[in-house]
Amino acid sequence: MNKSSSVSFIGDRNSRPSRLDNARSAEALKICNIVVRDMHALLQGMFDGIDDSFFELANNARNNNEQNRFFEAMRDIRIKRKNIENDFKSSIEAQFSLEQVLTPSSKLNAPVEPKGFESLSLVQNDDLEEEVAISSMATKAQANFQGPLLQFHTRICNLYGCENNEDANLPLGLKDVIESFTSACEVLEIELKERLIVFKQFDRYVLSNLGPVLDEANKTLIRLGIMPSLKAPRTKQGSKTASSPHDKSTHASEDTTAKQQNTTNVLPQLQNLLANIRNNLGPQALSADYNPGLPTQYVSTQDLISLLSAIQDIAPSTNNSADPKVINIHQQLKAQLSQGSDQPTTQPKFKQIDEDLINLVSMLFEFILEDYNLAAPIQVLISRLQIPILKVVIKDNSFFSSSKHPARKLLNSLAKAGIGWNETQNKGDAHYQAIFDTVQNILDNFTGDIQLFEKLYEEFSAFVKKEEKKSKIVEQRTKESEIGQIKSRQAQKCVEDKLDSLLDSSQISIPDLVLETIRGGWSRVMFLAYLKDEEEHQWEHSCKTAENLIWCLQPFEKPKDRQYWIAIAPKVxxxxxxxxxxxxxxxxDLDQALVEIRSTLTNTFKQNSFNLSHNIVPPVNEENEPKAETAIERQQASIDSSLNKYIEQIEQIEVGTWFEFTNNDSKQRCKLSAVINDADSYIFVNRMGLKSCEKTKTDLANDLKxxxxxxxEQGLLIDRAMNALTSSLSQKASTL
Incomplete structure (x- = not known):
């Protein structure tokens, strides 16, 4: 081997470097630092989320023991958070060491020798549950990020000089990442339930957001010249994407955009409709000031744009009111053309295509200003773009045919961002200010370069994504909190309904002590049993205990009842x-209360036995007789049947749909965040993700009625406007 070479090899058989040259070492260090930085940021976000989750769980706890457990877990995590972060960070860094990468994965994951049946019995259920949770996290993440992870590993393999991915132990292997975290968490002194909550948060905040980490790492490797031509593997149809809320919304918007890229060019159709209207109108289509005695002079397209720029300079002062109006372009152009000429010698006329575009853009903005989906202040802002959009369309009428047109994308984005803006909000609100700044930028700086719209679209989209990410985090916390509270209310209602049913079926009045114990104490047992029923299945058993207690106080109907009472009373x-x-x-005083209940049951048993032997029938509690349906109840049933069509409409509405609620004179825009069918609850949040209101399906149907x-409307603004334009012109052409 050449001594001057900085790279040495173990042998020809493996062709693996024992160390990297300086350039490759620097590249490996750079990619390591980037990955560690991004992973550490995700972990910090996770710990913030854990803190909030445990605080909510503690607030919603139903007894002091459970609440103390959550607070203790939260305290332990806070104390040891720094150590866990440092251990996790060190572990991720170690995955990039040359020795670690070149160690065959088969050696690291060597099978453990079986230890015999006795040792297997030592595996506790807790360990098994942890293993199942960890395995589930790894499987889901592998499915979500298989493509970018394979690209990253292939490039890292190339960087470190490995022959293939399978022999190497490459960094960011999902099992290694999870093991790094679980090993770091071994210092936590918390119970299994709290530990599983921590793992769930790691899955939600870290593993589900590996996509951006891998994307940044791959981009960095490409910039370093590591396999830049490597293509992403084709994803199988139907495969799932990353599970973070932000990624889901991004992919959804990309899918929508892909479908809309094949937008039909409606401009020829709109021009034909305008031509038919002109032909049907005949001389009426001419302007009132048309002078056939003057020769026609066509206004060039460039002159038209110059005239529009002059109008734009004065337009903002006339279009800043709270009641926006579409600018009468023809009138403004006529005023500009007649300046300095009292008696014109020619009849100015625009080219037919320019005339059509002026009319179509005016109609487009009429639709925007009539669109109820936009709050009035947002309409005011967007209406100021009428002249800039007209100049764009005159320069490039692909605005009507391509959903990827920069101006069209920007208008759609501005409108979508403004759908959740409430008129009661301060105009200093960040969303409103961003829309205002974008519009003002166009008015101040647009000189004909359509790329300005592309630049502003990218900037505005980045702002919206940042704001949406914040609101989604808040919305998720709001949703989890509300779901917890709704489940608690649902459990409370089920307990009350069950006890009411059992007590109403009683043939006698229940003694006060027993009634107080059932209502005040056993109802708590039933409440917790209901909440934990999916795990412990104790709900039916708790109901049966209450039922048996009440039964033990009822009169005996047959001799066998005495034997049954003797069998179940002690168990109860x-x-x-x-x-x-x-x-x-x-x-x-629990022991004393139980002694008194035992005495009450015993006395009842003696009395019931005496009554049965002497054929004495005890008086029936008439308060529990079933009541006939009242006229009000029949009327309510009739009213409910009239809501069926609205209920059907509600059942078709998807989560994420925006609503506007009117309460007295105030209006509020909210997004449907969650539907909890078991509790008949619809939860609405505002644009910032905070809860606005909660309604049942019947309440919502009544509001709609x-x-x-x-x-x-949820569709893109310009697409809806194009459809409305086509429909309106078609209808007008058919009626002439």
Whole structure:
């Protein structure tokens, strides 16, 4: 080997470098620093989210023990957070070391020798649950990021001089990333439930957002010249994308854009409709001041643009009011052309294509100003773009045919961003200010270069994505909090309904002590059982205990009832004591209360036995007799049937749809954030992700019926405007 070479090899058989040359070492260090930086940022966001999650869980806890457990977990995580972050960071850095990369994965993951049946029995259920959670996280992340991860590993393999990916132990392997985190978390002294919550947050905040980390790493490797021509593998149809809310919205918008790139060129159709209208109108189509005695002089396109620029200079002062209006371009052009000429010698006329474009853009902005989906202040801002858009269209009428046209994209983006803006908001609001600045930038700086619209679109889109990311985080927290509260209310209602049903079926009046114990204490046991039923399946059992307790107080109907009472009464008292102790009910006097309940049951048993042997029928509690349906209830049923069509409409509405609610004289725009069918609850949030209101399906149907609620259009503004233009002109042409 040449001694001057800075690269040495282990042997020809492996062709693996024992160390990297200076250039490659610097490149490896750079990519390592970028990945570690991005992963550390994701981990910091995760810990912030964990703090909020445990705080919400503690607030919603139903007993002191559970609340203390959550607060203790939160405290332990806060104390050890820095150590976990440092350990995780060091572990990710170690994955980029040459020794680690060149160690065959088969050696690192060597199978463990079986230890016999006795050792297998030592594996606890807790460990098994952790392993299942970790395996699930790795499988999901592998499915989500298989393509960019394969690209990254292929380039890293090339950088480190490995022969193939399979023999090397490459950094950012999903199992290695997860193991780095779980190993760092071993210092936490928390129970399994809290540990699984931490793992879930790691999946949500870190693993689900690996896409941007891998994208940045791949871009950096490409800039360093590492396999720049490597193509991304084709994703199988139907495969899932990354699960972060931000990625989902991005992919959805990309899919929508892809579908709209094949937009039909409607300009020829619109021109034909305008021509038919002109032909049908005949002389009426001419302007009132048309003078056939003067020779016609056509205004060149360039002169037309100059005239429009002159109009634009004075237009803002006349179009800044709260009641925006479409500028009468023809009138303004006539005023500009007649300046300095009292008696014109020629009849100015525009080319037919320019005339058509002036008319179509005016109609387009009439639609925008009549579009109820835009708040009035946003309409005011967008209406100021009428002349700039007209100049754009005259220069490049592909605005009508291509959804990728920069001006069209920008208009759609401005309108979409303004759909959730409420008129009650301050105009210093960031969203409003961003729209205002974009419009003002066009008015001040547009001189004919359409690329200005592309630049502003990119800047505005970046702002919107940043704001949406913030609002989605807030919305997710709002949704989780609301779902927790709704489940609690649902559990409370189910408990109350069940107890009401059991108590109403009683043939006798329940003694006060038993009634207080059921309502005040056992209801808590049932509440917790309902919330945990998916895991512990104790709801039915808790209901049966309450049912048996009430039954033990009822008169005997047949001799076998005595034997059944003797069999279940002790069990009922035992279960009653165990459940009430678990929820810490009346801890000071619980034993005395149970003694009195036992005495009440015993006395009832003696009395019922005596009545049965002497054929004495006890009086029936008439308060529990079923009531006939009232006229009001029948009327309510009739009203409900009239809401069916609105309920059907609601059932078709998707999460993410925007609504406008009218309450007295105020209007509020909200987005449907979540539908919880089990609780018949529709949760709405504002643009910032904070809860605005909550409604049942019937409430929402009533609002729609009374016109107190309007479902806002979700389609792109210009696409809707084009459809409205075509429909309006077609209708007008057919009626002439």
């Amino acid at each position: 008292l035992k279960e009653l004591k165990s459940g009430l102790e678990e929820v810490s009910y009346n801890t000071a 009374r016109k107190h609620t309007i479902v806002l």
